[in-house]
Amino acid sequence: MSMTARSSRAADTHRSESVERPKPNGPVLAALLASGIGSTVLGVLTTLSQSHAGFRALMDIDKNLGFNVGVGPLSGKTVYAVAAWLVAWAIAGYVMRGKSYGERPFFIATFVLVAIGLLGTFPLFFENFPVLAR
Amino acid sequence: MELSQREWWTVIHGMVLGATFLLAFAGGLAGLYSLRPDLVTVAGIRERLPRLNLGTAVMAIVAWLTVITGTWLVYPWYRAAIPTSPRSLLIANPAKAEWHTFGMEWKEHVAWFAPIIATAVAFAVFYYGPRLAKEEGMRRVLIALFIIAFATAGVAGLFGAFINKVAPIT
Numbered sequence: 001m002s003m004t005a006r007s008s009r010a011a012d013t014h015r016s017e018s019v020e021r022p023k024p025n026g027p028v029l030a031a032l033l034a035s036g037i038g039s040t041v042l043g044v045l046t047t048l049s050q051s052h053a054g055f056r057a058l059m060d061i062d063k064n065l066g067f068n069v070g071v072g073p074l075s076g077k078t079v080y081a082v083a084a085w086l087v088a089w090a091i092a093g094y095v096m097r098g099k100s101y102g103e104r105p106f107f108i109a110t111f112v113l114v115a116i117g118l119l120g121t122f123p124l125f126f127e128n129f130p131v132l133a134r
Numbered sequence: 135m136e137l138s139q140r141e142w143w144t145v146i147h148g149m150v151l152g153a154t155f156l157l158a159f160a161g162g163l164a165g166l167y168s169l170r171p172d173l174v175t176v177a178g179i180r181e182r183l184p185r186l187n188l189g190t191a192v193m194a195i196v197a198w199l200t201v202i203t204g205t206w207l208v209y210p211w212y213r214a215a216i217p218t219s220p221r222s223l224l225i226a227n228p229a230k231a232e233w234h235t236f237g238m239e240w241k242e243h244v245a246w247f248a249p250i251i252a253t254a255v256a257f258a259v260f261y262y263g264p265r266l267a268k269e270e271g272m273r274r275v276l277i278a279l280f281i282i283a284f285a286t287a288g289v290a291g292l293f294g295a296f297i298n299k300v301a302p303i304t
Contacts, residue, residue: 021265031253035251035254038250039247039250042247069206078246103272114282
C-alpha cells in the first residue's frame with residue numbers, strides 16, 4: 001500500500017471517529033435554555049412596560065442614562081432582555097459544562113419560554129393586558 | 135438619484151442586512167437539513183460543515199447588526215416627537231394608525247428574538263461540528279429554532295417594508 005493511500009485511510013478513520021465520538025450536551029442545552037429565558041424576559045418586560053407607566057419610565061434607559069438618542073422604553077426592554085440572556089447563559093453554561101442531560105425537558109422548556117416571550121411581545125396581548133398603573 | 139443619510143441607513147438596515155440575512159438563512163437551513171448520515175457520507179458531512187458554520191454564524195451576526203441599527207439608529211427617526219415623523223403621521227390618520235399600533239409595536243419587539251435564538255443555534259452547530267449529524271433530536275430542534283428566528287425577523291422585515299412605504303423615513 002502506498003504512503004498516500006495509508007495516510008488517506010488514516011484521515012478517513014480520524015474523520016469518522018470525530019463524527020462518532022459523543023460530546024456532552026450540557027453546554028448546548030444551556031445555550032438553548034438561556035435563549036428561552038432571554039425571550040421570556042423580553043416578553044414580560046414588554047407587557048409590564050405597557051401596563052405600568054412607572055415601569056415604562058424605568059425601561060427608558062436611553063433617557064435615564066443620558067444618551068437621549070430617542071429610542072424610549074424599547075432601549076431598556078431590549079438591553080435588559082439581552083443582559084438576562086447572557087447572564088442565564090453564563091450561569092447555565094457553568095453549571096452544565098461537561099455534563100450530559102436528558103434533552104426532552106430542556107427542549108420543551110426552551111420552546112415554552114420562547115412561546116411566552118412571543119406572546120408577551122404580541123400587541124393584541126400586551127395592549128389588552130390589565131393596566132396596573134397609568 | 136440621491137438618498138439622504140437617513141434613507142441610506144434604512145437601505146442598509148432593511149435591504150443590505152436583510153438580503154444577507156435571507157441568504158445566510160437559506161444556506162444554514164439547507165446545511166442543517168442535509169446533515170444526516172442517511173443522506174451523506176462522513177466525507178460529505180465534512181464537506182457541508184463549513185457552509186453550515188458560515189450560514190448560521192452570518193445569520194446570527196447579521197441579525198445582531200440589523201436589530202442594533204434598527205433600534206438605535208432608524209427607530210428614533212421613526213418615533214421622533216414632531217408632527218412630521220412617520221409615527222406621528224400614522225397615529226394622526228385613523229385609516230393608517232394600525233400600522234403603528236399593531237405593525238410597528240409588534241415589529242420593534244419581535245425582531246429581537248432573531249439574534250438571541252440564531253446565536254444559540256450557531257453555538258450548537260459550532261459546538262457539535264460533524265457530530266451533529268448523529269444528534270437527530272438536537273438537529274430537528276435546531277432546525278425548528280432556526281425557522282422561528284427567521285420567522286420573527288421575517289415579521290419585522292415585512293412590517294418594516296410596509297410601514298416605510300406608508301410613512302417613509304426621509
